[in-house]
Amino acid sequence: MSINHLWIIVSACFVFFMQAGFVCYEVGFIQSKNVISVAIENIITFVITTLVYCFIGFALMFGNSHWGLFGGDFWFLNNLSHAHNSVGFVFVFFELMFAGTAVTIVSGSMTERTRLLPLLIADVFLAGFIYPLYGHWVWADLFTNQSAWLKQMGFMDFAGATVVHCTAGWVSLAGIIIVGPRKNKWDANGKIKKLGRSNIPFAVLGTFILWFSWFGFNGGSLLEFNDRVGLILLNTNFSAAAGVAGAILTTSIFIKDHSYMEAVFSGALGGLVAITAGSNYLYPFQAVMVGFISGSVVVLASLLLEKLGLDDAVGAVPIHGFGGAAGTILLALFTPAEFLGGQSHIVKILVQFAGVLLNFVWAFGLGLLLFYTIKKTIGLRVTEEEEDKGLNIVEFADIYSWQDYLKMTHYENLTQDLNLKIHAQNQLLQKQAKLLVETQEHERLKLARDIHDGVGQSLAALKLQLGMIANKVKTEYKDNRLSNQVEGTVNLATQTIEDIRAVLFNLKPAFLSDKGLSAAIEVLIKNFEKTTGIKSEFNLLTEIPAWEDAAVLNIYRVIQECLTNILKHAQATMVNVSFVRLKSDLYLFQVSDNGVGFEADGVHTGLGLNSIQERLKMLGGSLRIITSEGQGTSLMMEVPFED
Structure with missing residues (x-):
């Protein structure tokens, strides 16, 4: 017991x-x-x-x-x-x-x-x-x-x-x-x-x-x-x-x-x-x-x-x-x-x-x-x-808890004041950045209009005048040599006008902002095929992430420059452009051609690649080139993103 x-x-x-x-x-x-x-x-x-x-x-x-x-x-x-x-x-x-x-x-x-x-x-x-x-x-x-x-x-x-x-x-x-x-x-x-x-x-x-x-x-x-x-x-x-x-x-x-x-x-x-x-x-x-x-x-x-x-x-x-x-x-x-x-x-x-x-x-x-x-x-x-x-x-x-409370409240007030100041500064910077963008856009439009209305129109008039002179020389003076020189000058004026139009187009690709990146790339490739005769394919294998406008423009320019390089240097008859997501935070843009190819050690600079590399660097991306003589070239461009 x-x-x-x-x-x-x-x-x-x-x-x-x-x-x-x-x-x-x-x-x-x-x-x-x-x-x-x-x-x-x-x-x-x-x-x-x-x-x-x-x-x-x-x-x-x-x-x-x-x-x-x-x-x-x-x-x-x-x-x-x-x-x-x-x-x-x-x-x-x-x-x-x-x-x-x-x-x-x-x-x-x-x-x-x-x-x-x-x-x-x-x-x-x-x-x-x-x-x-x-x-x-x-x-x-x-x-x-x-x-x-x-x-x-x-x-x-x-x-x-x-x-x-x-x-x-x-x-x-x-x-x-x-x-x-x-x-x-x-x-x-x-x-x-x-x-x-x-x-x-x-x-x-x-x-x-x-x-x-x-x-x-x-x-x-x-x-x-x-x-x-x-x-x-x-x-x-x-x-x-x-x-x-x-x-x-x-x-x-x-x-x-x-x-x-x-x-x-x-x-x-x-x-x-x-x-x-x-x-x-x-x-x-x-x-x-x-x-x-x-x-x-x-x-x-x-x-x-x-x-x-x-x-x-x-x-x-x-x-x-x-x-x-x-x-x-x-x-x-x-x-x-x-x-x-x-x-x-x-x-x-x-x-x-x-x-x-x-x-x-x-x-x-x-x-x-x-x-x-x-x-x-x-x-x-x-x-x-x-x-x-x-x-x-x-x-x-409890006095110690009271002291801690006063200290915490003081820090919270300081933090709140600092946050208000930072918020005001951010608003000011955003307003200034918006004004800067709008100003730049206005200047670009003004430059395009001035070139088109001034230089472009003058060159068009010059082309017309040269054409009339070439015809007169050929019919009245029967001087074929002089006529050929005038026709060459007319062709140069024509090329200059086309270059100006290309510059104007590059200043503001309106279709890109209206339809989005994938639609703009598709139009770009169709136009490329139509004007060059090079057979072109566009494969959008996964949905394109929602990049900011600046990133979208840079990616568009990179693809555009890749196509320009192919036209100038590759002697290709076929081009393939593919977009695909590699990982949850990494996207791949690949541009391949069946052209002459190059020595792999000699293509990391020159051939128009510097501009591409600079744009990819701004995006946090990287460029890898796969090429060999007679086997064509593939540009592999990896760009990170966040959902």
Whole structure:
């Protein structure tokens, strides 16, 4: 008997150590400006739970039952000797630690934007009413010689996956719905933002402390020290480890752009919560399965909350609510037949599901009513300004946090002023650049018009006059030599006029801006074939990226210069132009001919390639030449791009 008492006391101290684990875990996961608030809040929460649960909640949970709904004895811990077992105050001490666990969970989920007083009021109702009444329906027979109606139906919850953790999880869910998300948790496009965490290694320490404390949570729930303690502790450890594996695997499958770091924490704690329901009934392999599946459930539940716009600061709802529910229901699936109480696995699953559903309706329903009432009366949430400052300052006037806030605000103001100046300068530069482009375009048009109207028209008149002189010399003076010289001069004037027209065309290829690059290249190649007689093909193998106008013009010029080089130097009868995407960020332009080809070492400069290389360099691209004498030439031009 004394060994049993000692084991329960030691286990209760393990569970009490959970409070330290919760503080480390929560402090590590929230912003530095709120860590003092959370730490002090956890101490006060345990103080309230100690007084309210021991003097009121314990009686409602374990006193002699009234209509199976609530207990009515042991108020203020009187008459404990009437219990059918001999553990007395030891049992009260043990159960107090369980109540402290349940109440502490709720405040963590709502932290960083919830006022302290409303949370403390919620602690009173949770410790004194919500938690003990559901606990009475499941565990009323643990202390007095009576039945618990939910357990009588066959509902199994060995150490409190539903009684403790689901109750806390569903009340937390109600709380985060009513209080709303933290400021700037989602951006204007609805994408979740990381608000920053104070100390992840501290959260790791908290996770290990909770893991260690869970050995007392589950092991002590046997209420005696016998040969099953080792199995319970092993199952607890196996489930936590498997929970991490399940959470990481699920994260890698369903959340591609997500770090697996959070899966390590949520998986371990989700596995611990889940095995709490059946650590005394399962064997190690079944414990691994429960932990693995529950770890996956916790990750998917976290994703669901994000999709619904619900902000749980420390993941309490997925871990304790969904993790506890998964473990309770999975127990019915994996538990050996000797623990089914004569029920089939199907019936047991239905019973377990009914118990979990009842817990959800009870805890979530009362939680909504509780937090809604608080919100409408004394208020639940801090102001936006107070949330910006942090609850360290607002609730506890921490001078160091105040200095940090002033420093941060000063830097933010400087940054904001600098950003405004940069924005104004950018607008000015954009305006000047636009004016410059418009001015250049105007000058190009004016130059084209002046050349066309002045030089072009004069050359056209000269051509006409020379033609008349050539005809007169040929008919009147019968001087063929002079006539041939005049005709040569006429041909030179004609070529000059064509060159001027080409210059005018190059100044502003209107078709390029109107129809786009691919259509402009297609027209360019058709015109090339028509004017030169060289058979030409255009193969657009993949869609052209949406380059900026400057890049499009440079690419157009590169293809144009390639065709000009072929006409001047290649002596080709066929040209092939191909566009294709090589990689997700690299595009290839290839211009090939069947001309005379060249020595490969002699074509990297000259032959009109300098201009092509300069344009490709501006685009961040590169040129590769494949050629040999008599085998034609291929210009391979690679240009990077961003979608």
